[in-house]
Amino acid sequence: AVTRGDGTKGEPILEQVRHIAAIPQSLPERNLELRGELYLPLGEFERYRDRFQSPRNLAAGAVKQKDPSRTAEFGLRFFVYDVLGRTFERERDKFELARRLGFPDLDYSVVRGGEALAVFQDFQRRRYDQPYELDGVVFKVDQVAAQEVLGGTAHHPRYALAYKFASRETETIVREVQWGVGRSRVITPVALVEPVLLSGATIRRVTLHNVGQLRRLGVTLGCTVKITRRGDVIPYISEVTAPGDTPVEIPLRCPSCGAPTEERTEGRLLGAADNREDASLYCSGTTSCSSAARAFLEHYLKAVGCEGFGERLIERLYEFGLVRTPVELYALTVEDLLPLERMGETLAAKLVEHIAATRHQRLATFLEALGLPGVGRRMAEQLEAEFGTLEALRTADRESLVRLPGIGERVADALLEGLRDKGEAITALLREIVLSPPPPKTRGALEGLGFLFTGTLESMDRRDAEALVLAAGGRVLSGVSKDLDYLVVGRSERVSGKLRKAEKLRAEGGKVELVEESRWLRLLEERGVAVK
Template structure:
């Protein structure tokens, strides 16, 4: 389970889970009980990232009670009153150190070792030896005292990290190689066709229960219509099922077709009984309901998605189903048409519950742009891309006018995503217009532009550990005042801020060389940086 440890004043003060990627869960009290993890280190302020796991040697002590170490680790950590004895079965291994500068990853791991913080096993391998190293790790999996589903290969030199940069969701200087998950043989009992909220009908194999990676599997993905037809499944077919990445079960291949009746794709929607269509998306064909707007299951999941994204409490599946049966709600727009008299007619819904539901509706009469985009259910648009689009275009009106090439200009947006967003907005035009009759979509709140703020045209890069704030807090303070915070040192840089705790770094050496060459950048200490901030704040007030 991914974990971030925060040391302040040399003391472990916070341990947080990854959570949604932006907001995690505070599990400090439980993490402090993990053996081998130092509560104090010889450093003032550091963030250490890594994994909490249960060594297999420890899991064997309790394997009769629990299915697998992964779920047991998560459950143990998240308990409000953690089982102290069970917490002693956990371990921590670090793979990242933030707030200090290094020239290589090897130096980073050496620093973690010097601080007494356990680390994941690492090895420096020349480029030509990568394939052999990956094969060796794959062969060693059964010898390790932990479950792994792959390895990460990353550039050793930090200069390469800066040169290669990142996409919106992953670094270009690191690649994950996933091992084949545990496989097993089982028989296909049936095929279920599941309708998604956008009307896509996905095949799922119902198989005789089989245990893989500590979990009992009775369903396995068939991916799409093309894959289903390629496999040619029959009732009773013997198949190989794999948990890819140790998580999702897939039917990999047919070992013995058997002589049972062959499964065929449905000629009508399993939900609404309406017609279905074959639709090619990239390299595969999918089966879709021809009328998802009138399809009961698709509509239900669409409404559930809208209510969940906007955190409209009380609108669970059972309540929505009763509202749909009563003809009160069919599209997201209908949430905002609900009246007390409508809800009073629903069975088993008290007056207080009705008031709570209406309060949730009223609370969402104003919706931030990013939330609105996510709630629309546009293809590929989850929280991350909704935020990116909101930041780039600012208003719903501007985004609705955008062309695919406008979206392609955004780093991390591919041609597939750009086309899907533009087409999705066009297809949902009637829905968007209907919602706008009831709600106000709030423009994205932009930071001050560099041309407006008191730090106009100034840029800051940080090296070393700051004593009064984290590096992220310092960068945010600069941006709030209109400045910029590039990732590396260049001739155009205004200031390199050297933290109170620092060691000779590649950033500092590069900045010193540029200054000697006549570059106008200034190398300043932490106190000077805080003075610059104070002066900028007074100028902007």
């Protein structure tokens, strides 16, 4: 039993699932795979409403309990929406099998095409009368043989379509705007609103993302705003419906360290001719900002895969003066950690051991951990593959970076500036860690070809697919660009941004091909690339 995870890899939850009464503890035959939705009935959620925002979030936490037996306390339910490993004549036969196996019934209807709209409207009318949260309806062709004939496009099966209900909206009043500092020193406005219930959650805080959006929307203190939850999850201010009486003061100094603030757009200081509605607010303090420093520590630890360091522990380490920068992590001892609240010798020893395990890093891991502008995992791996060593990257010029897929002049300038700004930190870290030699460049069957993946692959984890491409001499790009040869499209519940960009690029005469996973696997086979 595994979760859907991030779309490429799920988490094992077998022991927790054994404690969910609504799920049978055994299946009558091997090689049978049931896919479905784990959910928390609204009636069960009432017991937790004062402590949790939504049934969805609580269900996700309930199935990840460290003590698996505690999962039984929450009253989780599970319905099956697909069955693999057996041949079926009709789609509804899958639901009937699931019912016979002891799974709860799935609410479905069998309709003719002309009745689909009426059925959708009926579900929408009954949406808030259900004992669970409901955000849409999926229509599928019932005859499985017809499904196979219809096949699919690059991004969805032709025999199934999902229709989402419109997100609920409500109005509330902005009472205050607070400002938070992130690891890159960006200062983000957050609106504190009059508490309002929306889609089963009480909304009190809504991010405004940046100072430019605050200006675009015209948010003022006391204004009335319309709020929706995108995907019934993320609160979002869509518009101001009535102005307030007090302008929001843009902080002239960082709320964390007191350093002067500065407005930037596209990585440079805002000029007189720039649109102030495109600006972001930054703290000008480079090393003195405690909020930015703690956020950077959290980012570094996550990027290098160092387990056990949550937000509260990082905050305590900072407050005690034990760790202010990543390099100070490597000086921590068990004795340093023991005085901290709820810290025993066993836990302290494990934390020190986890830190020691990060002393050997790939260049790609190190680059991502540095928090350089625009450098995530994909770009870090691309830079590692191109330059091989940190020295080569630090001496690279703008032109050599711009030649790489997905890196324009602004990204290249920001990256080079970031490397210069972090020069002292890099030097200090290199006294504590060792960068592993880069893997040898290979000439292979996919040499010269650029690939990018979107959606969930059925045959393998996405990282395994990317490793397969790299091992065969191909390139894995960080985004859609003119250098992309193949966008491999896996299963997805929605049309991704990558797919939209690739379709636009192709319509403009670009060389990119949109291929389903099965076509990609055939391409590997045709070129002699072995797939395990």
